Amino acid sequence: MSKITGAQAIIKCLQEEGVDIIFGFPGGAVIDLYDELMDCPIKHVLVRHEQGAVHAADGLARATGKVGVALLTSGPGATNGVTGIATAYLDSIPIVVFTGQVPRALIGNDAFQEVDIVGITRPCTKHNYLVSDPDELVSTIREAFYLAASGRPGPVLIDLPKDVVASMMDFPDPEPIRMKTYQPKVKPHPGQVEKACKAFLQAKRPVLYIGGGVILANASKELTELAEKTQTPVTMTLMGLGGFPGTNPLSMGMLGMHGSYASNMMVSESDLLIAVGARFDDRVTGRLDAFAPHAKIVHIDVDPTSISKNVGVDIPIVADCKHALQAVNDWLENSADFDSAAMAENHQPWIDRVMDWDKKHPLSYQEEGDVIKPQYVVETLNKLTNGDAIITTEVGQNQMWAAQFYKFNKPRRLLTSGGLGTMGYGLPAAIGAKLAFPDMTVIDVAGDGSIQMNIQELATAKQYGAKVKVAILNNNYLGMVRQWQELFYNRRYSATVMEVTPDFVALAAAYGAVGLRATKKDEVEPVIKEALATDNLVIMDFSISREEGVFPMVPAGKATTEMLLV
Amino acid sequence: MKHTLSILLQNKPGALSRVTGLFSGRGFNIESLCVAETLDPKVSSMTLVTWGSDSIIEQINKQLHKLIDVIKVTDISEGEYVEREMVIIRVKAEAGTRAEVLRVIDIFRGKVVDVSPNTYSVEITGPESKIKAVVDILRPIGIKEIIRTGTIAMARAPKK
Known part of the structure; x- marks a missing residue:
């Protein structure tokens, strides 16, 4: 077998994995790999900051379900990527990040642009590797892709010493990957499925509480089948939005800190809470001892560590969500005790109660003459895109308004940093998604604060023709922190006033994009229409009511029934 | 309550710090820790003494299992040892x-x-x-x- 260089082997591995786009930024330690990239069909997208590369790879992964890939140089290149890696880790997103490293002989010498990135990223990767033997390069890359995508997905980092990438090696044929220390459970235990189904048959007030795991496992179809045939209301975490159609009558929207009134009330009154691919995050549960106090809890999750971590679980099912939901559906279908119509009738009083809560306190906002309300902007985006765009968000109020007022009917349409809460995520993630789906409308719902965290990526978007639309909900505040200060800190707006904000319309022009501005309510719709019709990168700057808050709101540490309404 | 865990893990660079990093990162306790090679030089065995409520010990056990380098975790204080x-x-x-x-x-x-x-x-x-x-x-x-x-x-x- 003829020998090839490490750089050639890496490219071959990427092609083997079906990777056609990678995001990166070159440097001394990865220059051999970049040389090889020039002659290969894989498209390399040059970002303007390494954090953007990792977020873009993450955005591509969330939108497509494939493994995203980023390539960073050693030292600062690698450390700049850490926020992106941690973002993917907290949301269980499959990405593989390659980092350059100084040659093996220099490791540990505080060499130029040397950093122990494997040590730094150990707590925020699913696994990571330093390739110290060229003969292990290929098997390491194959293992990394397998780890990233299987079980509970997550980021995997491979640190590549420069001399390993330059050395000559064989390229062995791929073999099925078998790891004796890693065998994620896919199929559910039939006994547990039976217990869960029996509990379901007895429940009077069941609730399906679904998280990002449903989307990661592509289990929306099975979930929708279960909800509909049992007439069970569904609430979603931020990460679960789109996992069940937002316009389905059984959808009560998001739960938790900024969840709907009906969602939080029904969880607290339910007698059976079926959690699917969700992890009882503090933003969802509020005060733990008051969370779902009357409910028996069924928890379906692929990761055993999620089970009974925060809330004690009565019936755990450790399995891939798709397989587990399928098994539950099958069990019910084959059970003599299950009758869809009878169950629907049995649940009707409960559904009526839930609907009543929703009617009493729907998600809403106060109109204020011709002032632009941010919720109205998101509603209009929803209307003009038929709820069918890919929406990315930054983090803060913009994220919550997008989550509340855009109706996500399909999975993989909301790309948002749920776990880590990374400002600056939305724009690069939108670029990743747009390059994967050039024909889809991709909109970054942003705030004037967070858009500035990675605004340099406008240049990347322009260079690669990623015609994303950025909708800035501009209130000249770091709005979410300001809201907390208003409510809990006597309106002392410490460091949340953006005294200087760039002219985003002029900035758009500087990047070769189109800038549009709306300062009155009746300008919102024309601006969005123009943005959607414009064949270019567009920034929409909406001057919104400055002190608008996100409601309902469960103050941190309170029970989820203690909501502050509008 | 005190628990003695016996952990088999791959004898790879960084494997030990994955375990200790897990404990420090998640606020678990380590009372003592002993590691050495087994008969198979590719595998290390570790005895780790820790304490915590049942739910914490359960989390420790599961989190250790989740580490890719960990082969087996046994809470040997559950039986005779x-x-x-x-x-x-x-x-x-x-x-x-x-x-x-x-x-x-x-x-x-x-x-x-x-x-x-x-x-x-x-x-x-x-x-x-x-x-x-x-x-x-x-x-x-x-x-x-x-x-x-x-x-x-x-x-x-x-x-x-």
């Missing part, structure tokens, strides 16, 4: 106390491994309770220095 710790104690041994030190060491089946004009260094092996007992007795005589290995433990073989 033998545990040993070794300690080397440098104790004051002057004219008036030499004989007493030797007597104590003898009772605990220890041995003297180093001698100086004013001290004996003694080696004692046993379960934690025995180590504690010998330390309590030697302390009034004058312990100059003490080094402990931490506990190693093994589940008892099935009797059938």
